[in-house]
Amino acid sequence: MSTLRPTDLAREHGISTQAVRNYERHGFIPPAERTASGYRIYTEVHAAALRAYLSLVPAYGYAAAGQIMNAVHRDQRDEALTIIDRGHAQLLRDRDTLEAVRTAVNHLTAESAATPDPAPGRATTRTVGELARQLDVTPATLRNWESAGILRPARDPASGYRVFDTDDIRDAELAHLLRRGGHLLDHIATVVQQIRTAGGTDALAASLDTWQRRLTAQGLAMLHAATRLSAYLTRLDSENGGLHPCP
Incomplete structure (x- = not known):
């Protein structure tokens, strides 16, 4: 599996590397492995997680997006889907x-x-x-x-x-x-x-x-987020059973 640096993830979305680290700390992306010297090692799984999280924000808001990703990483997918269902009901x-x-x-x-x-x-x-x-x-x-x-x-x-x-x-x-x-x-x-x-x-x-x-924009954002989240879940399932649940 190819490895990525925090700057690689940050550059794709125009955010800071500190934001990437914050998202990891809050459980929005899986924990990164570390090198012997303590540097974070990210992979395409982390990149897919970040794409999913950032697409969920305009669709459901910051709080719900974080709750969805945390539920996914606890292997509580029904909980994540329930939050998504509430968002659609509110719309x-x-x-x-x-x-x-x-x-x-x-x-x-x-x-x-x-x-x-x-x-x-x-x-x-x-x-x-x-x-x-x-x-x-x-x-x-x-x-x-x-x-x-x-x-x-x-x-x-x-x-x-x-x-x-x-x-x-x-x-x-x-x-x-x-x-x-x-x-x-x-x-x-x-x-x-x-x-x-x-x-x-x-x-x-x-x-x-x-x-x-x-x-209308929120509805379209929900469609885009569904695509990103589905791609992330598929990648998780393909990576030796995935990286979830996270501690």
Whole structure:
């Protein structure tokens, strides 16, 4: 078996030799043998392991990539596959959430275009009871959404009652649509926060294509990672039973 130096592994990926040593120490690649003078000796098995690990990172994230490689090196392949399955399940949930947000934003945008601007002097705020009647939910539901971080109504300084402004009403309408679609409150809170960060439904609608491209890129990264990991496992199995499990 041909031998490789740390610089050989590092050069292929444009990383430092210290990074290679760190990956070895954390169990992302198998332990290297040492020369009599203490220098590390890597092989094509280590090179395949490093390719697999670095391909897993954009697909599943640093933490999951490390967990997958450690599971492989403990000869716990079912555990590694379970982590991979969770990643695919999360990507599917993200795709479903994106589609729900796209539908909800389109719905709200269409409603906004069809609704005339309020007459001058007409109130654009709602009390908790008024907003609950508008959405056909209970005031307790709106309070639960507030507790979950979905709504952030102001308080009337005189009465202390909740006051929902235009942005709060928009967030409540979006939450109502997503809740009817079966989405959990913590997921809805994340979506609403994205709308607030984007500056409204118009800005969010413009960012949905970017979100879609990111999910597509992650899906393609998963395909690439599967190829790299499969190649590594095949090489392990061909090397006298492999180098796993590692201590």
